[in-house]
Amino acid sequence: MLSGIGCNVRIRKRPFGNAGVEVTQIGLGGEGVLRTYDRIPDAVAVIEEAADQGIAYFDTAMAYAGSQKYYGSFWKKHFHLRDKIFQTSKSASRDKEGARDDLVHSLAAMGLRNLDLWQIHDIRTREDINMIESPGGALEAFIEAKETGLTRFIGVTGHHDPSVLEHAVVNWPVDAVLLPVNPVEAIIGGFLDSVLPAALDRGLAIIGMKVLGASHYIHEEAEITPELLIRFALSQEISTAIVGCSTPREVQMLAQAGRDFEPMSEEEQKLLMELFRHSARKLAFYRGVL
Numbered sequence: 001m002l003s004g005i006g007c008n009v010r011i012r013k014r015p016f017g018n019a020g021v022e023v024t025q026i027g028l029g030g031e032g033v034l035r036t037y038d039r040i041p042d043a044v045a046v047i048e049e050a051a052d053q054g055i056a057y058f059d060t061a062m063a064y065a066g067s068q069k070y071y072g073s074f075w076k077k078h079f080h081l082r083d084k085i086f087q088t089s090k091s092a093s094r095d096k097e098g099a100r101d102d103l104v105h106s107l108a109a110m111g112l113r114n115l116d117l118w119q120i121h122d123i124r125t126r127e128d129i130n131m132i133e134s135p136g137g138a139l140e141a142f143i144e145a146k147e148t149g150l151t152r153f154i155g156v157t158g159h160h161d162p163s164v165l166e167h168a169v170v171n172w173p174v175d176a177v178l179l180p181v182n183p184v185e186a187i188i189g190g191f192l193d194s195v196l197p198a199a200l201d202r203g204l205a206i207i208g209m210k211v212l213g214a215s216h217y218i219h220e221e222a223e224i225t226p227e228l229l230i231r232f233a234l235s236q237e238i239s240t241a242i243v244g245c246s247t248p249r250e251v252q253m254l255a256q257a258g259r260d261f262e263p264m265s266e267e268e269q270k271l272l273m274e275l276f277r278h279s280a281r282k283l284a285f286y287r288g289v290l
Contacts (some may be wrong), residue, residue: 060089068110079111181236211229217229
């Protein structure tokens with residue numbers, strides 16, 4: 001339908017760190033149907049539903065299968081919405097030339113002249129850090145892209161080693177960080193009690209991912225619903241929480257969770273965390289071996 005973004009009940013916006021802009025407190029993540037190939041009608045239907053529901057933060061990456069081309073199909077039809085939607089992408093290249101090539105490819109695939117946020121993708125090890133920040137490393141390409149207007153902001157992402165991500169947050173000239181935000185992380189520690197405060201100290205935007213744990217955290221019998229997990233994430237000091245969707249119906253549920261949000265008390269958060277405590281390390285599957 002696309003009656004126009006935000007024509008439904010508006011989803012609250014939050015500051016994107018100290019960047020001087022705001023984003024919707026929930027965003028369309030890069031998983032679900034967007035991380036597939038050859039499903040253009042299904043994927044575009046999800047993106048269109050997100051825009052129609054007022055979700056105005058879109059996530060993708062070079063590594064996400066056909067995702068960027070799906071967005072390209074959307075933008076070809078709806079470019080009039082470009083200034084209302086915060087479009088992101090990512091590059092996992094560790095050298096300057098590779099990252100530059102990735103950005104050229106991303107913009108071409110989506111049919112865009114620039115991004116709102118371009119992110120150094122999935123840093124895991126000290127070796128990653130050394131390659132990215134050394135002369136000729138990818139960080140130079142990101143800084144250059146911001147200086148030349150190919151992206152408004154730059155960021156970094158990671159969900160393996162909190163100490164590695166914290167190094168980037170503290171030492172790199174980034175505007176944003178994407179990290180896991182869920183009850184499991186609140187139990188294990190690292191991302192939420194170390195990286196997040198460091199990012200807040202620097203005025204960075206904080207984007208929450210792994211909110212539903214790839215749906216592994218949902219347990220209807222225990223009353224652990226997607227809405228509850230989204231509410232937990234949004235109760236942290238973040239700019240937005242991104243969730244992947246596979247159908248327009250899932251997008252509608254995501255948008256409603258964003259509209260209905262009321263902060264969890266500390267007691268409510270602790271009660272939810274207790275449901276995960278006995279298997280928290282196993283459930284942090286995205287960290288690798290703990």
